Amino acid sequence: MNDHDALLALALIGTARGTLPTPSTLPTPSTDAPGQAAAQITRPDAGGTLLARAALHALTHAAGRTPDPASDAPPAPAPADTLPEAPERAARHLPLVLGTPLLSEWLTLCAHAGWRVPTARLPELLDAARNDSRLRHLLTPVLGERGRWLAQFNPDWSFMPPDEDTWDTATDAGRETLWRSVRERDPHAARDLLHQHLSNERAASRKRLLIALLDTLAPDDHTLEPLLDALTTDRSDDVRTLARMTLHRLSRSAQNARNAARFAALVSLETPGLPGRLTRPTGPDEHATRDGLPDPTSKDALSAAALLEHLLEHTHPDALLAALNIPPATLVNIARQHDHLPALVQNAVNTSHPALAAALLHDLPTHPFLLQIGPPETLAAAQKQALQDRDPERLLALLGPQPGPWPPDLSAALLTALRDTIGTAHYAAAWGYRWAQLAELAATHAHPHTPHPDPLPTDATDYAHRTLTELLGTLELRRQMWNDFGKGRG
Numbered sequence: 001m002n003d004h005d006a007l008l009a010l011a012l013i014g015t016a017r018g019t020l021p022t023p024s025t026l027p028t029p030s031t032d033a034p035g036q037a038a039a040q041i042t043r044p045d046a047g048g049t050l051l052a053r054a055a056l057h058a059l060t061h062a063a064g065r066t067p068d069p070a071s072d073a074p075p076a077p078a079p080a081d082t083l084p085e086a087p088e089r090a091a092r093h094l095p096l097v098l099g100t101p102l103l104s105e106w107l108t109l110c111a112h113a114g115w116r117v118p119t120a121r122l123p124e125l126l127d128a129a130r131n132d133s134r135l136r137h138l139l140t141p142v143l144g145e146r147g148r149w150l151a152q153f154n155p156d157w158s159f160m161p162p163d164e165d166t167w168d169t170a171t172d173a174g175r176e177t178l179w180r181s182v183r184e185r186d187p188h189a190a191r192d193l194l195h196q197h198l199s200n201e202r203a204a205s206r207k208r209l210l211i212a213l214l215d216t217l218a219p220d221d222h223t224l225e226p227l228l229d230a231l232t233t234d235r236s237d238d239v240r241t242l243a244r245m246t247l248h249r250l251s252r253s254a255q256n257a258r259n260a261a262r263f264a265a266l267v268s269l270e271t272p273g274l275p276g277r278l279t280r281p282t283g284p285d286e287h288a289t290r291d292g293l294p295d296p297t298s299k300d301a302l303s304a305a306a307l308l309e310h311l312l313e314h315t316h317p318d319a320l321l322a323a324l325n326i327p328p329a330t331l332v333n334i335a336r337q338h339d340h341l342p343a344l345v346q347n348a349v350n351t352s353h354p355a356l357a358a359a360l361l362h363d364l365p366t367h368p369f370l371l372q373i374g375p376p377e378t379l380a381a382a383q384k385q386a387l388q389d390r391d392p393e394r395l396l397a398l399l400g401p402q403p404g405p406w407p408p409d410l411s412a413a414l415l416t417a418l419r420d421t422i423g424t425a426h427y428a429a430a431w432g433y434r435w436a437q438l439a440e441l442a443a444t445h446a447h448p449h450t451p452h453p454d455p456l457p458t459d460a461t462d463y464a465h466r467t468l469t470e471l472l473g474t475l476e477l478r479r480q481m482w483n484d485f486g487k488g489r490g
Contacts, residue, residue: 003034003036003038003057006035007020007021010050011050015050016046020049020050020053021035021039037056039053041056075153078145078146078150079149080145081116081144081145081146082145085119086113086115086142089484090110090113090115090481090484091117091121092484093480093484094106094118096477101444102444102477102478103128104138105444105478106481107135107142108138109481109482110142111142112485113485115142116144116147117143117144117147119144119146122143122146122147122150123150125143125147126139126150126151127156129157130156130157133159136159137180167193172202172204172205172208173208175205176205179193179194180212183212183216187220191220191223195224198227199227199230199231203238206234206236207239210243210246214242214245214249217249222252224246225247225250228250229243229253229290231243232244232255232290232291232292240292244291248316249350249351251316251318251319256318256319258287258291259314260319260322261323262285263311263315263319263320266279266308267324269324269326278305278308279304280304280307292310293307305338308334308340309338312334312335312340312347313344313347314347316351317331317347317351317353317355317356318353328355328356328358329359329362331356331359332356332359341360341364345364345369348360349369349370349373352373354373357371357373358374365382366394368397368398368401369401371398379402382394382398383410384413386398387414387417390417390420390421392432392435395417395434395438396434396437399438399441400441404445404446405445405447406445406446407447408449408450411450412453414446415442415452415453416454418439418442418453418468419453419468422435422460422467423456423457423460424460424461424464425463425464426461426462426463428463431463439467442471443470443471443474443475444474448479448481448482449482450475452475456468
């Protein structure tokens with residue numbers, strides 16, 4: 001037992017029940033030099049002596065030791081950065097926005113400016129992205145070479161996209177991250193990666209990659225149709241479903257063409273421009289199962305109405321309209337007559353089809369998702385009416401999906417509504433949960449150059465003053481950020 005351990009044992013039982021170690025009870029000086037030195041320290045009482053000796057041991061420990069010999073060669077130095085570092089006028093905001101929703105906006109502004117994050121802030125930002133996956137794709141473009149070099153030394157930062165040549169050794173999540181990274185900078189190379197690897201992946205990895213493809217689908221992805229078509233007979237239910245969903249959103253796919261032919265055979269327009277009766281085909285359909293519906297001749301075959309519902313939801317609107325050469329309004333009439341409007345609405349939302357959304361809004365004028373993809377003037381009118389009605393539930397449904405920054409006039413109208421409704425509230429519940437949510441949303445989505453509303457009345461509550469001051473303070477910080485990144489009032 002060395003002197004440190006002897007002192008610890010004595011501290012546990014108390015100096016009244018034990019004896020302080022002395023040089024004669026210690027090992028030789030060569031093996032416990034700190035103990036030999038500590039044994040020379042005395043104080044008037046035993047307790048003070050114990051504490052003084054322990055302090056010496058603590059100081060000795062803190063002084064350091066000889067480092068262990070290196071087992072590996074030192075890493076290669078970080079490559080030289082190609083992007084300029086964000087200037088101080090922009091970097092000064094980072095300590096204020098770290099750990100807040102405003103960090104996303106700062107990173108976006110930094111990327112648009114063509115800068116990289118300050119080198120000294122790299123560990124903090126990598127830790128922030130480790131804890132919040134939504135920051136990762138925003139941080140990647142502004143890390144610079146040093147940031148990517150640094151990330152490889154900490155397993156907690158393994159979310160950073162690996163090199164393409166590490167595909168075979170990456171995890172399922174790592175391959176998805178790698179694919180998204182390649183997709184962002186080179187869509188053609190990302191499609192080549194899918195052609196090369198997707199068929200050989202595990203089911204879990206195929207599912208991840210198909211979800212990533214759906215998230216970023218573009219018209220040029222029609223070149224992936226043969227690969228996707230093969231996956232409609234995959235052994236995994238999830239993979240089959242995702243492959244069909246992707247083919248559904250590719251308007252010119254063979255799956256949409258087959259569904260359009262089924263739709264044309266099913267729906268008979270007795271009078272041009274008006275919905276008609278259903279005539280269900282009775283012949284064999286060799287592609288029914290691969291397209292996600294039972295064969296018409298099987299015992300599980302769908303009824304005519306059920307088949308119509310499936311086709312209205314799972315066939316691209318362009319293919320449906322071309323099948324009967326009809327306008328969107330007639331397609332809506334067909335769905336309405338057979339009580340299948342929800343299926344057609346889901347189709348319009350999934351494919352973000354503006355013309356069909358506009359036609360559906362005649363039946364569903366307040367549907368928030370149709371308003372988001374329909375004519376902009378219709379959405380603006382609905383938002384204006386909700387603001388006039390001071391309807392927070394409706395406002396949240398209309399504004400929540402709309403990315404920021406909102407137009408300045410819309411932002412100003414919402415700030416005025418918040419000011420008008422909060423004045424007498426003494427706490428959040430008295431104001432209303434939805435209004436409080438709208439205030440949080442406005443802080444990050446309202447245009448940063450929105451003029452401030454008129455001051456609260458003199459008799460407004462402390463809660464009202466505090467809440468509105470915090471909201472306007474956040475908008476002022478965002479305004480300064482925009483100015484410092486050179487955005488001005490743009």
